[in-house]
Amino acid sequence: MxxxxxxxxxxxxxxxxxxxxxxxxxxxxxxxxxxxxxxxAWPLLLRERLRRRMRESDRYRWWVLWTVLAGLFAAGFTITVLAVSLPTIARDLHADPTTLTWIVTGPFLAHALGMPLLGKVGDVYGHRRVYLVGFGLFTVFTGLTALAWNAPSLIIVRTIGALEGAATGPASMALIMHAFPAEDRVKAMGWWALVGAGAPVIGLVAGGPIVDAFGWRWLFVAQVPLALSALVAAAVLLHETPRTPRVSIDVRGAVALAGATVLPLLALQLGRSQGWTGPVPGGLLALGAVFLIVFVRVERRAREPLLPLDFFRRRNFTASLLAQSLSQFAYMGGFIVSPLLMQNRFGYTVAGTSLIMLCRPLSFSLSSPVSGYVTVRVGERRAAVTGTVLVVVSMACFALAAAQESVPLVVLALLLSGLGLGASSPSLITSAANAVEPEHLGVANAAQQMVTLIGAVAGMQVLATIQAGGGGDGRFALAYLIGLAVAVPAVVAAGFVRSSARGAKLRVAHAA
Incomplete structure (x- = not known):
């Protein structure tokens, strides 16, 4: 045993x-x-498996587009209704309505300040990372906006949130550009323009009743789940873009460009109240010019510049930026003056004016995606020239409407301006993006958005100042004629855009 x-x-x-x-x-x-x-780690494993299967799909680039556009919609739908709700917010916070205009002005300046640098950061470290971090912080500050206890806190939170949101603009556009081949980017930009113009319209229609029924804070309460949903979708579906980590960030160039952009914008904002020849606006404009000179000198000497000046020697890049900026001057200037014309000259109520003003964003939203597909056939130059010509014609119709007190002419002008910018924007955006190397898409897209912002703010402030000056009812027509004069060079600039090679081949094949 x-x-x-x-x-x-x-x-x-x-x-x-x-x-x-x-x-x-x-x-x-x-x-x-x-x-x-x-x-x-089952959640990570499932996410990677889903992302891999999506990337292998022929429709993946469209999934990227819809995901990014969901974020664009979530971020943009409160813009218009917030501006309309300023009197309500002022009463609730016991604040001066003039002071509260900074909840619109502050985000404008924050975007101008942050976009170039954050666009470059995306080029260096990856646009998906920048998009997720920026949009995540934007969502947090959106929630904090609903908790604002006075006017300064509301302005500060809105401005910081806009600065974080500035990261998503160049990053989201770069993600789309990386997902689509160069010849198909114009189609994607058509849908981009549709959502960019349509989100504020939907926000105005849906947000107005929310403000009336529950108060302005619920605008931001409703915005948070939309933003969170878009953020989760982006985290799951978006793939990182190529990085260039060995490239350093040109901080001096970023500071100089920020000064050259923000100071003139601030001068434009203050010019209406303090006078264009006042010491503060004039000093800000002069200081902005100094920063611009410094920026050019810094970029010439920088080994790795923030925005290579060589871009401005490229015909499609410079012509597209110039056409966009000048068109936006007329487009947004008319946007500010037209409601005043309807109410002060024609005697319309706010509600009636709002309904008529919807004609323009609706026509923009309809024309932009169609233009993306048509441009593949007719070429970027023809689409851009046609669109900018329509903007010029719309300003002439506005001037005639003001002189003859014709509401139908106002409606026609609104429709033409929306159709015009909707037709030209996809072509101009795509032409500028295709003119640069893929590793510079972030900062190039930031430059586009920056000059568009400058043109829009300049148009709003200059035309509003002209309308508010002396001269009787003729000041409305004069403001529109100034917008027309600025829009004409946009047609010339659009004429310098070269169409893509693939588009030319398609047109030859179609003709045969």
């Missing part, structure tokens, strides 16, 4: 028998020679 194994086992070990009754020992297994199997 072999030796007893009571109290021990191999390769395990036994604990001493229980004191009472000598029960069988409890055997503990010895796993000292066995490797530990790591736990499976």
């Amino acid at each position: 072999g030796p007893s194994t009571t109290g021990r086992t191999a390769p395990g070990r036994a604990t001493p028998p229980h004191a009472a009754g000598g029960d069988a020992p409890t055997v503990l297994a010895d796993y000292s020679g066995v490797e530990e199997v790591p736990a499976v």
